[in-house]
Amino acid sequence: MDHFHIVNTEFLNLNTLNAIFFLDKKLKLSEEVQMKITTCRLFLDEKLADSEDPIYGINTGFGSLYNVKIDKNQLSQLQENLVMSHACGTGDEVPAEIVKMMLFLKIQSLSYGYSGVQLSTVERLVDFYNNDILPVIYTQGSLGASGDLAPLAHLSLPLLGKGEVYFEGKRIKSEKMLKKFGWESLKLLSKEGLALLNGTQFMTAYGLNLVLKSHKLSYFADLIGTISLEAFDGRMEPFDELIHIIRPHKGQIRTAQTILEFLKNSELINQPKKHVQDPYSFRCMPQVHGATKDTLEFVTQTILTEVNAVTDNPNIFAEDNKIISGGNFHGQPLALAMDFLGIAMAELGNISERRTYQLISGLRNLPSFLVSNPGLNSGFMIPQYTAASIVSQNKQLATPASIDSIVSSNGQEDHVSMGANAATKAKKIIDNLETILAIELFNASQALHFRAPIKSSPFIESFVDMFRTEVPIVKNDRVLHDDIINATAFLRYLTIDGDELFD
Numbered sequence: 497m498d499h500f501h502i503v504n505t506e507f508l509n510l511n512t513l514n515a516i517f518f519l520d521k522k523l524k525l526s527e528e529v530q531m532k533i534t535t536c537r538l539f540l541d542e543k544l545a546d547s548e549d550p551i552y553g554i555n556t557g558f559g560s561l562y563n564v565k566i567d568k569n570q571l572s573q574l575q576e577n578l579v580m581s582h583a584c585g586t587g588d589e590v591p592a593e594i595v596k597m598m599l600f601l602k603i604q605s606l607s608y609g610y611s612g613v614q615l616s617t618v619e620r621l622v623d624f625y626n627n628d629i630l631p632v633i634y635t636q637g638s639l640g641a642s643g644d645l646a647p648l649a650h651l652s653l654p655l656l657g658k659g660e661v662y663f664e665g666k667r668i669k670s671e672k673m674l675k676k677f678g679w680e681s682l683k684l685l686s687k688e689g690l691a692l693l694n695g696t697q698f699m700t701a702y703g704l705n706l707v708l709k710s711h712k713l714s715y716f717a718d719l720i721g722t723i724s725l726e727a728f729d730g731r732m733e734p735f736d737e738l739i740h741i742i743r744p745h746k747g748q749i750r751t752a753q754t755i756l757e758f759l760k761n762s763e764l765i766n767q768p769k770k771h772v773q774d775p776y777s778f779r780c781m782p783q784v785h786g787a788t789k790d791t792l793e794f795v796t797q798t799i800l801t802e803v804n805a806v807t808d809n810p811n812i813f814a815e816d817n818k819i820i821s822g823g824n825f826h827g828q829p830l831a832l833a834m835d836f837l838g839i840a841m842a843e844l845g846n847i848s849e850r851r852t853y854q855l856i857s858g859l860r861n862l863p864s865f866l867v868s869n870p871g872l873n874s875g876f877m878i879p880q881y882t883a884a885s886i887v888s889q890n891k892q893l894a895t896p897a898s899i900d901s902i903v904s905s906n907g908q909e910d911h912v913s914m915g916a917n918a919a920t921k922a923k924k925i926i927d928n929l930e931t932i933l934a935i936e937l938f939n940a941s942q943a944l945h946f947r948a949p950i951k952s953s954p955f956i957e958s959f960v961d962m963f964r965t966e967v968p969i970v971k972n973d974r975v976l977h978d979d980i981i982n983a984t985a986f987l988r989y990l991t992i993d994g995d996e997l998f999d
Contacts, residue, residue: 502526503607503622507804510796510998514708516600517593522626523603525618532609533618537685539814540612544568544686551810551819554612554687575689576656582649582693583659585634590647590698592662595630597701598651602692605806611691612812617682620655629673632660633698639904640827640915643807644698647916652692657681687812694808699830702919703799706834706926710792710841711997713929714785716987717844718751720937721781722758723960724851725765725774726952727943729860732756732765734779747789752782762953771860777850784847791840798833827915831898834918838925842890845925845932849883852936855943856880866942866970873973876939879980883935886928893925934983938967938976945969 501516504526515521525533540554550556550565590598603621606613623629631654637646653659654670658681661673674681684692724730735752759765773779810821856876858864867875897918903910941960944952951957966986967979 500524503529503603505529505532505608508604508800510707510711510800511994513704513803514994514998517597517708523600523622525607525622529607529609530615533607533613533615536609536612536812536814537614540687540812540819541685543819544571551821554690554810554819571686572684575684575686578689578693579649579652579656579684580658582645583653585637585646585650587634587636590633590635592630594701594705595633595651596625596628597704598633598647598697599625599630601697601700601704601803602648602651602695604803605695605697605808606691608806610806610811610813611808612687613691614682614685614688617655617684617688617692620679620682623677623679624654624661627677628663629654630662631670632662632667635916635920638698638916639902639909639912640696640699640831640917640919641825641904641909641912643694643696643809643825644827644916645693647698648693648695651697652689655682655692656684687810690810691808694825696802696807696825696827696830696915699827699834699915699919700799700802700807702916702923703795703830703834703837704803706837706919706922707792707796707799709926709930710837711796712992713841713844713926713933713987714789714792715754715992715997716933716937717785717788717848718754718781719758719956719959720933720940721778721785721848721851722755723940723944723952723956724855724936725755725778725781726759726762726956727862727940727947728774728778728851728854729764729767729769729771729947730774730778731769731771732759734774735759735782740782743783745783745786745790747793748782748786750789751786755781758953758955760953760955762956763951764947765952767950775850775854777847777854781847784843788840788844791836795833795837795840798829802830827913828898831913831915831918834915834922835894835896835898838918838922839894839896841922841926841929842887842894845883845887845890845929848929848932848936849880849887852880852883852939855939862943862946866939866946867973868971875970875973876942876976879935879938879976882980883932886932890925890928890932893921893928897921930987931980931984934987935980937963937987938979938983941967942970 501521606618631651633647633650638644657671735755740749740752807824856865864870865875865877867873897914900914966982
């Protein structure tokens, strides 16, 4: 069963989640989950049979239409209408890996047995996940308040044979996909449409995707920053543990330890230095990178809480004989976390670009713009421009979305989180950071070349040798765009052991 993940109610940590997605495991519902889903649905059916009382979203309208009672024979149509009418997404399509995470997270949330869905509905979502049937979803349309209504409506349309999906690399009508598998479109029962659409799975999927990527980029920021330090002939004293134990921020201490580990047995770091101090972008890596690590730890815990939560509404508590309408769909925790993550990761890019700038400045016996014949060759002059441009864009993108709100649904939904905008914005920041770090690595590996024959640590020399198989030394001017693309791909596809990232 190693190629399966059994969906259950045990807490999902980052290592488990990373393994599920990285190893592309199939899903299977545990017997416990099947029982919880079935028990909750049976309770709701009995409740509706025995009572005529209005229950929000189950036998009433939605949003500001909460007082409109719906006849029993129209409850299924009510749910189908909800899904169709809320599928109003626009903008770019959500990337495939995030759509797959959305499917997983919706399955997980429904599996706790507080949502009132049919078992067959969850099983169909599992079928979609296991067969890589990915609904076409759009990035714009969610206010991040009553859940991610528009994106989750597009996630749910294919259950009804509506909308479109990607399957085997092709975009096809959902109706055609159902016929291919011999499946009937689902007939939603009371509450099911609301259970599918209420929830934070769009924001959470982005958050989980970005947290996994951010841990990796945080590691690379330390490593690439250390290569730059070596190439700049920097000093080791700022990483001495004595400095950090008297200002004991966890991320700061960890960054200093990591950099010293990277520097182990380096000839360069141990050679005599003519300069007494290094610029802040080198000297303060523990303090700056460390602050981002501490932020990332907070954001990770927020995302993991959400992954392991029920976020639709109303919630059904069969054992307590209660159906409670509340606000677990509100995305405020995620909105703040995504804004915080965007700011913190933008800062890794900010300090990275400053190290790149120092390396090309003709200081410490490095040639101007890191080429042997500057003048005839412009060398690494313009990659720094590119990094600076991206850093500036990240500063603009880092303006918080969560401080905004706008009234919707005729005033019933009078405070919204804007968490979806925070999430899509954070993704752009973190994708940009990957390029900024790739440009620093491009520069740092070139600069290190001019320190030969004195060597850095065996680990750094090995890493740089591996990088140079993708991006060779620049001897004379060439089209550096290609090198930047290759450097970015090198970082993107290089695998780092999860134990190195998630401690």
